[in-house]
Amino acid sequence: MILILLGAPGAGKGTQAQRLQDKHGLVQLSTGDMLRAAVAAGTEVGIEAKSVMERGELVSDEIMTGIISERLDQPDCEKGVILDGFPRTEAQAEALDLMLRDKEMSLNSVIEMKTDDVVLVERVTGRYTCANCGAGYHDSFLKPVEDGVCDKCKGTEFSRRSDDTAETVRSRLQSYHNQTAPLLPYYKGKGILKQVDGMAEIDEVTQQIEALL
Numbered sequence: 556m557i558l559i560l561l562g563a564p565g566a567g568k569g570t571q572a573q574r575l576q577d578k579h580g581l582v583q584l585s586t587g588d589m590l591r592a593a594v595a596a597g598t599e600v601g602i603e604a605k606s607v608m609e610r611g612e613l614v615s616d617e618i619m620t621g622i623i624s625e626r627l628d629q630p631d632c633e634k635g636v637i638l639d640g641f642p643r644t645e646a647q648a649e650a651l652d653l654m655l656r657d658k659e660m661s662l663n664s665v666i667e668m669k670t671d672d673v674v675l676v677e678r679v680t681g682r683y684t685c686a687n688c689g690a691g692y693h694d695s696f697l698k699p700v701e702d703g704v705c706d707k708c709k710g711t712e713f714s715r716r717s718d719d720t721a722e723t724v725r726s727r728l729q730s731y732h733n734q735t736a737p738l739l740p741y742y743k744g745k746g747i748l749k750q751v752d753g754m755a756e757i758d759e760v761t762q763q764i765e766a767l768l
Contacts, residue, residue, distance in 0.1 A: 556581065556635030557660060558768075559642075561738060562668030564727040565679035566753045567760060571668070572637045574761050582632050586619060586640035593622045600625055620650045627658065635663075643735050648742070665742040666764060668753030672728050679724045686712035 558581065560568045572583045593601030594608075600621035604614050619641060626632065642648040655661055681694035687710035692699060699706050705713075742748040751763035 556663045556768075557638070557655070558635065558663060559638045559665045559742075560668065561665060561735065562753055563670050563672070563675055563731045564724065565675045566668040566670045567757065568639070568668060570757060571760060571764060572639060575637055575764070580634040581637050582635070583637045583639050584623065584626055584632075584641075586623075589622050589626050590614065590619070593625065598622075598625055616644075616647050616650045619647070620654045623651070624654050624658070627660070642738065645737055645741050648738055662742075662745075662747055664768065665738075665748050666767060667739060667748060667750045668760065669750055670753040672725075674754060675728065676721055676724050679719050680721050682719055683713050683715045685710050686714045 556579075558575070560572055562568050575581050576583050590604060594605045595601070600618055604618050604622065607614055607618065623638070623641065627636065638651075642651050652662075677695065678693070681696070682691065683693070684691050685705040685708060688705060688708040690705055690707045691697070692713070703713075704711055739748060749767045751760055751767065753760060755763070
């Protein structure tokens with residue numbers, strides 16, 4: 556199975572991808588992780604990517620597709636994968652289609668997690684984590700039982716991501732709508748686009764995704 560989860564920043568794609576990975580043995584393929592791994596391993600495409608990055612340039616769609624191709628050939632991907640962070644544009648989607656076709660593979664499903672921008676801004680800007688164990692909390696939705704004390708490790712130090720500001724989140728949302736949202740009609744035209752309510756409770760979103768799969 557080859558699956559893509561689409562949705563705006565903060566929609567919960569990472570959480571749902573982890574659940575699919577745990578239940579079905581699918582491998583979540585993060586473009587950032589794959590890129591770093593290919594460079595570290597010194598693969599043919601990794602060497603090319605390293606050269607591009609050292610020049611301060613962006614890695615091309617061709618290189619990124621090549622890295623995904625190499626990764627799909629590894630044994631742990633036999634049960635299936637969830638693509639995380641790729642494709643982001645229609646050109647990347649077309650490149651992915653060609654690469655999969657060469658491998659006699661195809662996308663099984665593209666699931667859009669539909670969300671509301673206003674609520675997402677609140678969801679993202681309210682996030683914080685325990686600096687000791689990494690447990691996640693939220694100002695409105697998930698506070699520690701004892702104020703200022705982590706439920707899991709009893710730590711009292713917490714941190715927030717520097718880019719989880721309202722201004723930054725709105726900018727990321729705008730980039731998503733401008734660049735990635737056009738993928739929706741692309742995949743709808745192929746008959747593989749499905750949708751779930753990304754604003755529902757986490758467990759309910761999981762159930763919706765399972766029902767579609």
